[in-house]
């Protein structure tokens with residue numbers, strides 16, 4: 528077929544390839560402590576953010592599966608680290624890591640502190656960590672807890688060890704103009720943390736409308752398959 532309509536633009540081809548890759552996500556394992564995580568060397572992409580920000584929903588949207596990562600109206604639903612494998616079935620090439628959300632007031636203080644320590648340890652020291660997707664509810668913007676998390680990983684981002692993509696989730700809850708304003712505000716809030724050389728992406732995202740989904744898939748695919756994406 529040579530009709531121009533059928534010939535995919537390069538960006539579409541990249542999105543299709545990236546989505547085909549994320550659609551292959553499958554559950555691998557659950558961990559409640561870092562020493563239960565797989566010992567392998569596969570690059571990990573961690574989804575972090577406040578409880579209820581939409582981490583599990585984003586993973587489900589990327590995987591095109593409704594219930595792969597459990598999504599819930601009940602904040603604090605994801606209480607363990609859930610891992611999903613990507614890539615060929617017999618040769619996984621990356622892991623998606625769904626981390627428990629932070630900032631949920633009803634979690635008992637001891638448990639909260641324990642999780643904060645686990646998360647900080649993971650984000651600062653996990654060698655396999657290749658990228659972080661920080662999800663922020665667009666109606667709230669980055670909160671103090673988000674900024675603390677960013678400060679934890681900023682040195683690794685600046686050093687080029689870890690990539691960072693910030694998603695303003697639930698973009699469907701705002702009108703176009705308000706969403707653009709939120710984007711500009713988030714950009715301004717992130718700029719000082721980023722540093723000049725940091726590779727930080729920022730995008731609007733909506734799980735139900737799939738806004739930003741192609742972009743996210745292309746980002747993640749690029750992190751893992753840089754040479755192929757250019």
Ligand SMILES: Nc1nc2c(ncn2[C@@H]2O[C@H](COP(=O)(O)OP(=O)(O)OP(=O)(O)O)[C@@H](O)[C@H]2O)c(=O)[nH]1
Pocket residue numbers: 576577578579580581582583584585597598599600601602603604605606626627628629696697698699700732733734735
């Ligand atoms: N309108 C809208 N609702 C969303 C979106 N993403 C998530 N939600 C809803 O927000 C709620 C929380 O979503 P989850 O994906 O469970 O959030 P989470 O960040 O995994 O939450 P924890 O596991 O508690 O940390 C659910 O009711 C979702 O349906 C979105 O893009 N748009």
Ligand SMILES: [Mg+2]
Pocket residue numbers: 582583584597598599604605625
């Ligand atoms: Mg969750």
